[in-house]
Amino acid sequence: MTIASDSSPTLWNPPEPALSVRQVLTLERVLAGEPEVVAGAGHLDRPVRWVHVAEAADVGVMLSGGEMVLTTGVLLAGDEGKQTEYIRSLHRAEAAAVVLGLGRAFPAPPDVMRRAAERCGLPLVVLHRPFPFAELTEEVQSRLVRRKFASVSLSEAVRTALTALITAGAPLQALLDEIARHSACPVVVANLAHRVLATAGERPAVDDVLRDWERIARQAGAGQGDGWIRAELGGRGERWGRIVLCGYRGDGATGRLLADRAAEALVLHRMLGGGAGRTWEEQSARSLLTDLVGGAVPARQLLPRARAAGLPVNRRTFVPLAVPGGETAGLDRLLRLLGLPGLVAELADGATAVLLSLARDQDADALTAHFATRLRDGPGAARTVVAAADARTAWDEVPAGLREARHVADAVAGSADALALPAVVRLKDVHLRGLIRLLRDDPHVQSFAERELDGLLRRADDDLLSVLRTYLATGRNKSRTAQLHHVSRPALYRRLEAVQACLGADLDDFEQAASVHIALLAHDAQQQ
Structure with a gap:
């Protein structure tokens, strides 16, 4: 096999791999x-x-x-036993290759050494023209030193960048994005059960990694070939995860150095409580559910992330839920206690989203009701309700279901009559209140509410406003309203007269009372 020159070598960023035997043989001086x-x-x-x-x-x-190893073989000539043992000793020492300069000792490639090298799998290269070995050693050594310096420089650049991010209180994702930028490959953080907690890198490449993550991760765990480089995460003698550079194209030693720097930074980030007090598992679930609710990323593209995060997705029934003011850790504990697979995350609006993944033969409504009842019966949770959308069997329908559940949760959030609501509240249960909450940011609705309630709001009498709210919520039941406000009926009549005077409305007239009721619901929705 004759080596041809590569006039335009591929340059990677991160630094090039350490010189291979093939690359050394394509150097101009060697050719x-x-x-x-x-x-x-x-x-x-x-x-x-x-x-x-x-x-x-x-x-x-x-x-x-x-x-x-470069040699002329002058001490091996004429002794086939020495030639064979020479090759075997280089193989035992794990030499990369042996280069034999042909000349007085060996005018032609020695057949004994060739056969021994072939059996050992040791590259044996002969040089047909006289060649000053000093030039080769100088060329290769200088290149290796430059690569080593580039690796150290990269390591320090990464350490500096990550330390600055940690000092600034950056979230985990910012650190991983920085690591992916330097490694130029997908980066995955997983726990010891291979559940993906966070990723970074170009989205298509990350998705390719996640599609069959568990199998790939377990295979990669046996070794670090093919550019899969991992570093363990942990401290005080305990491991709790790992970071993996997936398909790193640079030098393996540089990749390991980069992974180690990344691991050091992630451990420090976790120790310092990075992520606004949320665990990495919580941040992972929050990112996924937020993307599902937001709809900016098609659900199909989020499927690999869901699967890699440990959510069963094949032939499942998905139940989207939302709990107003729900506490993430408590909900997650309840799911584990009940043996219900799912993800839990607090969304930006304060509601906590829950996505259950049930087997097709399980009763989704019964399990949802059981979950809600256990939650309501828990300590300090007497007013907790669970907003639910109808179960979905198609993953693509999950985002719409989560948005529906969040809308229902928004409609009942802060409701004064939470105890009167069922443990599981659905869209059909929120009636007019749900519509008003949906439209509360509409300028026309806001203008209507201000116009209808202007006289009462300008008076700034919270007692009258509270009486009006109760009176309308009880279906204009004066006895019930008086009872709830602990006043006599005559006293209530006087307050209702004052309310009507402020509003310029007759609350005994159904249409006028309905108009005021809608305005009050809109006003209350805008205050929350």
Whole structure:
């Protein structure tokens, strides 16, 4: 096999891999010696750690692995036993390759050494033209030193950038984005059960990794080949996760250094409570559910993330829920206690989203009701309600379901009659209140509410406003209103007269009372 020159070598960013045997043989100075690979042609991608010129027959004992050994074989000529043992000793020392300069000792490639090298899988290269070995060692060593310096510089650049982000209180995602920028490959953080907690990198490449994440991750756990480089996360003698560079294209030593720097930063970030007090598991669930609710990313594209996060997605029934003011950790504990697979995350509007993933043969309504009842019966949760959308069997319908559940939760949030609501509240249960909450930001609705309630709002009498709210909520039941406000009926009549005077409305007239009721619902919705 004759080596041809590559006039336009590919340059990677991050730094190039350590020089391989193949790359050394394409250097201009080496090509002048007319190199020919006579054995071990399938192992030319071995990395060259150093170049060693040696004529001693027992050179193997002086090596530590990864060296390209240059020799003229002057001490091996005429002794086939020494030639065979020479190759075997280099193989035992894990040398990268041996380069034999043809000349007085060996005018042609020695067949004994060729056969021994082929059996060992050791690249044996002969040079057909005289070649000053000093030029090769100088060229290769200088390149290796430059690569080593580039690796150290990259390591320090990453350390500096990550430290600055941690100091600024940046979230986990910002750190991972920085790591992905330097590594130029997908980055995954997973717990010990291979559940993905966070990712970074170009979205298509990340999705390719996540599609079959668990199988790939377990295979990668057995070794770090093919650019899969991992570093363990933990402290005080306990491991709790790992960071994986997936398909890193640079030098393996540089990749390991980069992964170690990343791991150090992530451990420090976790120790300092980065992420606004949320665990990485909570941040992962929040990111996924927020993206599902937002709809900016198609649900189909989020499926690999959901699967990698540990959510069962094949042939499942999905139940979207929302709990107004729900406490994430408590809801997550309840799901585990009941054996219900799902994700829990607090959304930006204060509601907590829950996405259950049930087997197709399970009764979704019964399990949802059981979950809601256990939640309501829990300590300090007497007023808790669960807003639910109808179960979905198609993943693409989950975002709409989550938005519906959040809308229902928004409609009942802060409701004074939460105890009168069922444990599971659905869209059909929120009636007019739900519509008003949906339209509360509409300028026309806001103008209507201000116009209808102007006289009462200008008086700024909270007692009268409270009486009006109760009177309308009880279906204009004066006895019930008086009872709830602990006043006599005559006293209530006087207050209702004052309310009507302020509003300029007759609350005994159904249409006028309905108009005031809608305005009051809109006003209350806008205050929350």
